[in-house]
Every structure is written in structure tokens, then in C-alpha cells.
Amino acid sequence: MIPPIFRKIVQIFDSFPEIGPRQAWRLFFWLLKQDEKFKKNFLESFDALIKNLNFCKECNFPVINDDICQICSDPKRDKSILCIVARETDLITIENLKKFKGVYYIIGGFLLPYEEKEYVKNNLEKLKEKLEKDKKIKEVILALPFTKDAEPLRKEILRILNKFDLEIKTPKRGIPSGGEIEFMDPETLKDSLGL
Numbered sequence: 078m079i080p081p082i083f084r085k086i087v088q089i090f091d092s093f094p095e096i097g098p099r100q101a102w103r104l105f106f107w108l109l110k111q112d113e114k115f116k117k118n119f120l121e122s123f124d125a126l127i128k129n130l131n132f133c134k135e136c137n138f139p140v141i142n143d144d145i146c147q148i149c150s151d152p153k154r155d156k157s158i159l160c161i162v163a164r165e166t167d168l169i170t171i172e173n174l175k176k177f178k179g180v181y182y183i184i185g186g187f188l189l190p191y192e193e194k195e196y197v198k199n200n201l202e203k204l205k206e207k208l209e210k211d212k213k214i215k216e217v218i219l220a221l222p223f224t225k226d227a228e229p230l231r232k233e234i235l236r237i238l239n240k241f242d243l244e245i246k247t248p249k250r251g252i253p254s255g256g257e258i259e260f261m262d263p264e265t266l267k268d269s270l271g272l
């Protein structure tokens with residue numbers, strides 16, 4: 078009695094991070110009840126987004142109709158300091174402090190058994206190539222959360238970084254065990270990253 082198209086769309090929602098099957102169904106029924114204008118706007122915006130979507134060739138941040146993001150193309154940013162983050166939201170959190178003057182590199186996830194690892198592995202490989210090629214980079218801030226989930230990724234990144242002659246900085250304090258960068262208060266985060 079449930080039309081296959083319902084299940085198909087719910088399966089898409091179910092594959093979103095942190096969304097379970099029950100929430101996927103709720104989201105689906107909620108979406109159906111929105112007015113036509115909302116649904117049209119949603120579809121058109123999403124369509125425009127995916128048609129023009131690209132990822133910055135330097136840092137992996139999503140860009141529209143371009144191959145380099147605003148931060149990486151800004152001549153005022155210090156290209157000798159590279160801040161490595163696990164996720165796009167961590168970049169936004171650090172950027173909102175308006176203190177960091179270097180550039181970023183986004184890994185795009187963690188090396189977890191239940192997570193899509195291909196994307197992360199590709200970005201780790203690209204990081205290695207970037208460090209081999211880009212001799213301007215002198216200092217790396219490894220701004221990963223101090224969670225158990227981040228540990229395999231931290232080890233892998235350090236293994237790569239140690240092959241190069243770089244000054245490696247890891248947040249000194251304030252990102253407590255189990256702490257996520259995006260939930261930290263700005264002052265503690267600034268302090269922790271030495272900004």
C-alpha cells in the first residue's frame with residue numbers, strides 16, 4: 078500500500094548523516110505537506126546547486142561555477158600556513174572567529190569502518206601531492222576534534238605530515254576529550270588554535 082516512489086525518496090533521506098528511518102519518514106511527510114511554492118523553490122535551488130557545483134582544487138570546499146574558493150584565491154591569505162580540518166563545518170567555525178589568516182585543507186570525513194572512505198582516502202592522497210608540490214607551506218595546524226572517531230584520521234595525517242619538513246601544530250588545549258570543534262565557544266577555540 079505504500080507507493081514505491083515513497084520508499085525511494087525515504088531511502089534517500091535515510092542515507093543522510095544522523096537521520097534514522099523514522100526521521101526519514103517524518104521528513105518525507107513533512108515535505109509533502111509544504112506548499113507548492115516551497116517545494117518548487119526547494120527543487121529549483123537544489124537543481125541549480127548540483128548543476129553548478131564544484132570543489133575547490135586547493136582545499137575541497139564546495140564552490141559554484143568556479144574551481145577555486147574565495148579563501149584560496151584571496152592574495153591576503155598567508156599560503157604558508159595550512160589548517161587541516163576534518164569537515165567543512167569546522168572550516169566555517171574557525172573562519173567565523175575572523176582570526177585565522179592562513180588557508181585550509183578539508184579532509185571531508187573520518188576514517189571510520191562504517192563511513193564512506195573512498196572520498197577521505199582520495200583527499201589524503203591529494204594532501205600528500207599538495208605538500209609535495211606546494212613548497213610555500215611551512216606550517217600546518219592540525220585542527221581535528223579530540224574524539225575517538227578522529228583518531229585513525231589523526232594518525233594517518235601525521236604519518237603523511239612527518240614525511241615533510243613542516244612545523245606541525247596541534248590544538249594545545251580547550252578541545253576536550255569528546256569535544257567537537259563546532260560546539261566550542263569562540264574564545265576557547267581561538268586560544269586552543271593559538272590565534
Ligand SMILES: [Zn+2]
Pocket residue numbers: 133134135136137138145146147148149150
Ligand atoms: Zn579553497
